[in-house]
Amino acid sequence: MADLALHSVEKTFGALKVIKGIDLDIRNGEFIVFVGPSGCGKSTLLRMIAGLENVSGGTVEIGGKVMNNTPAPQRGIAMVFQSYALYPHMSVRENMSFGLELSKTPKAKIQERVDIAAGILQLEPYLDRSPRELSGGQRQRVAIGRAIVREPEVFLFDEPLSNLDAALRGQTRVEIARLHARLGTTMIYVTHDQVEAMTLADRIVVLNGGEVAQIGTPLELYRNPANAFVAGFIGGQQMNFLTPEQAARALPDTALPDGTETVGVRPEHLQQVTGGGIEGTIDVVEEFGEYALYHITLDGDALPSVTFKSSATGVGAMGDRIHLRADPQHIHAFDAGGLALSVPTRH
Amino acid sequence: MMNKSRTLNIALAFMAVIWVSPFAWLLSTAVDPIATGQLRFPKELGLNNFAQALTGESLLQLWNSLFIAGGTATLTLVVASGSAYALSRLKIPGRNAFLWSLVLLRMLPPTGILVPIYFAAQSVGLLNNVGIIVALTVLNLPFAMLLLKNFFDTVPVELEEAAHVEGASLATILRRVVLPMSKAGLAVVWFFTFTSAWNEFLFPLLFSRTEDAFPMSMGLYSAFGRNGSIQYGFLAAFSIIYATPAVAVYFLLRRNMNTGFAGVGVKG
Ligand SMILES: Nc1ncnc2c1ncn2[C@@H]1O[C@H](COP(=O)(O)OP(=O)(O)O)[C@@H](O)[C@H]1O
Numbered sequence: 001m002a003d004l005a006l007h008s009v010e011k012t013f014g015a016l017k018v019i020k021g022i023d024l025d026i027r028n029g030e031f032i033v034f035v036g037p038s039g040c041g042k043s044t045l046l047r048m049i050a051g052l053e054n055v056s057g058g059t060v061e062i063g064g065k066v067m068n069n070t071p072a073p074q075r076g077i078a079m080v081f082q083s084y085a086l087y088p089h090m091s092v093r094e095n096m097s098f099g100l101e102l103s104k105t106p107k108a109k110i111q112e113r114v115d116i117a118a119g120i121l122q123l124e125p126y127l128d129r130s131p132r133e134l135s136g137g138q139r140q141r142v143a144i145g146r147a148i149v150r151e152p153e154v155f156l157f158d159e160p161l162s163n164l165d166a167a168l169r170g171q172t173r174v175e176i177a178r179l180h181a182r183l184g185t186t187m188i189y190v191t192h193d194q195v196e197a198m199t200l201a202d203r204i205v206v207l208n209g210g211e212v213a214q215i216g217t218p219l220e221l222y223r224n225p226a227n228a229f230v231a232g233f234i235g236g237q238q239m240n241f242l243t244p245e246q247a248a249r250a251l252p253d254t255a256l257p258d259g260t261e262t263v264g265v266r267p268e269h270l271q272q273v274t275g276g277g278i279e280g281t282i283d284v285v286e287e288f289g290e291y292a293l294y295h296i297t298l299d300g301d302a303l304p305s306v307t308f309k310s311s312a313t314g315v316g317a318m319g320d321r322i323h324l325r326a327d328p329q330h331i332h333a334f335d336a337g338g339l340a341l342s343v344p345t346r347h
Numbered sequence: 348m349m350n351k352s353r354t355l356n357i358a359l360a361f362m363a364v365i366w367v368s369p370f371a372w373l374l375s376t377a378v379d380p381i382a383t384g385q386l387r388f389p390k391e392l393g394l395n396n397f398a399q400a401l402t403g404e405s406l407l408q409l410w411n412s413l414f415i416a417g418g419t420a421t422l423t424l425v426v427a428s429g430s431a432y433a434l435s436r437l438k439i440p441g442r443n444a445f446l447w448s449l450v451l452l453r454m455l456p457p458t459g460i461l462v463p464i465y466f467a468a469q470s471v472g473l474l475n476n477v478g479i480i481v482a483l484t485v486l487n488l489p490f491a492m493l494l495l496k497n498f499f500d501t502v503p504v505e506l507e508e509a510a511h512v513e514g515a516s517l518a519t520i521l522r523r524v525v526l527p528m529s530k531a532g533l534a535v536v537w538f539f540t541f542t543s544a545w546n547e548f549l550f551p552l553l554f555s556r557t558e559d560a561f562p563m564s565m566g567l568y569s570a571f572g573r574n575g576s577i578q579y580g581f582l583a584a585f586s587i588i589y590a591t592p593a594v595a596v597y598f599l600l601r602r603n604m605n606t607g608f609a610g611v612g613v614k615g
């Protein structure tokens with residue numbers, strides 16, 4: 001078990017600067033999620049921690065020691081790859097024993113650890129099968145099992161669920177959360193899926209273009225996004241962005257901070273009113289059962305569409321007119337550079 | 348209609364006879380200790396011819412052939428897999444053009460480069476079976492490298508990274524991950540090089556200076572007309588023994604290709 005620290009970490013590929021100076025302190029036992037759009041440098045950052053990429057600038061420390069030039073096997077990490085990277089010519093048991101065998105662990109000990117891991121991951125019936133004969137979810141569990149048996153200080157996951165179908169993804173997400181609760185080991189988890197980030201993380205690191213957009217707990221990011229990028233990225237549905245004029249109509253009695261360029265309101269923080277507010281026509285209704293999403297085209301040209309989330313009945317159908325207001329306790333104001341401004345009415 | 352199919356049948360039967368008769372001759376002559384060279388049912392049955400082909404000088408030639416073919420195949424495999432792995436993993440610009448131009452060289456008839464190879468071998472004192480192995484290895488390398496590089500390319504680099512993180516050295520990664528996953532390619536290269544070296548005639552003709560260094564291909568050639576008369580039974584048995592490895596290689600290869608094809612990644 002170990003703390004992990006990044007100081008001004010940079011990575012360049014040729015002339016391309018992919019990671020632009022990242023500082024991060026990870027406490028022992030934390031579950032950290034790197035989230036961001038595809039190509040923002042998540043995998044590169046993870047691979048630098050793993051020792052699979054050279055660090056171009058700054059330092060990577062694990063357990064208080066600078067690890068920049070330490071080869072991967074000596075960093076006390078285990079990595080789960082997106083493609084699982086199982087050895088196709090070895091059985092499940094051999095896949096899980098391989099690393100221990102290399103470190104000259106006694107046979108009995110290997111057997112014991114593999115059996116324990118197989119128990120945790122419900123892989124006992126498959127130990128003698130080849131990875132080829134397993135389903136995607138089972139392969140995923142073998143890849144995790146291979147990491148567990150090595151009893152690493154830090155687990156690294158690179159988009160481990162992205163090859164699974166939606167149902168299995170939800171299920172495996174819970175299994176990973178359970179695993180973290182059980183082992184208490186530091187975990188760093190890369191994903192482009194904000195749902196995985198929100199549900200798994202102790203703290204989320206939102207990356208954008210090789211830089212940290214914000215670091216915080218899931219609720220901090222949801223409630224107080226530091227900028228428009230984080231506001232738009234985190235949350236079940238994409239946040240609505242309104243112009244100050246639209247905001248003035250949606251929030252008649254609320255003064256916005258000076259310099260407000262856009263106002264963010266989440267779909268769940270809009271309210272239907274009988275008159276006034278912002279006005280538009282419902283284009284599409286997505287019915288989810290416990291709630292519905294109404295996609296609305298507003299009158300006027302600027303930022304013409306918003307999404308409204310409601311569990312009420314009788315909101316309207318496609319083609320109906322609708323009036324909306326925003327809940328002043330849950331609005332976000334951003335300046336011209338996209339940075340968040342403090343809003344006095346917000347909780 | 349009737350007529351047509353009868354003509355066809357006769358034509359096919361004729362073809363079959365042409366196809367089968369050399370083999371029939373070979374078999375019947377080989378098991379006939381008093382064979383005369385005519386295509387006929389053996390007057391007597393016996394394995395004397397085979398016994399003769401597997402003793403003394405003939406046996407030595409069998410060993411020489413095995414040495415040359417096995418040596419060439421193994422040396423080619425070792426050198427080609429090392430260099431093909433490097434070519435597959437290091438992003439050397441122009442590596443494919445380089446490989447293909449080597450293959451082009453290989454397409455030239457070996458007769459064309461026989462003279463320089465001969466003098467090269469002479470100057471380093473390798474006008475013997477080891478020299479044949481080296482020369483044939485050099486000729487076989489380009490194609491073997493090209494083939495193996497393509498096999499190594501199919502081994503996902505993530506597998507090697509996973510093994511590296513688990514503490515495997517480069518040698519271990521090669522031995523435990525890359526080579527086992529390229530089994531089919533390695534088998535193809537080994538068996539094909541083996542057969543081509545086994546069949547080789549030209550190089551032994553030039554390089555083998557003494558009769559006890561002759562491989563079977565040379566032995567067969569020099570056995571014609573030896574001792575005044577042709578020993579048909581012996582020659583037939585000898586030929587069958589000479590053909591055996593090719594047949595064996597065929598079956599071994601088939602089995603290997605069916606079971607050993609491991610170049611499949613593991614994806615969801
Ligand atoms: N080996 C490499 N050589 C050159 N560019 C690379 C290499 N690996 C990644 N990149 C570039 O770095 C950026 C970040 O990549 P990556 O870390 O894989 O993003 P993510 O995992 O967030 O999708 C991308 O623009 C990608 O093209």
Ligand SMILES: [Mg+2]
Nearest residue numbers: 042043044159
């Ligand atoms: Mg990635």
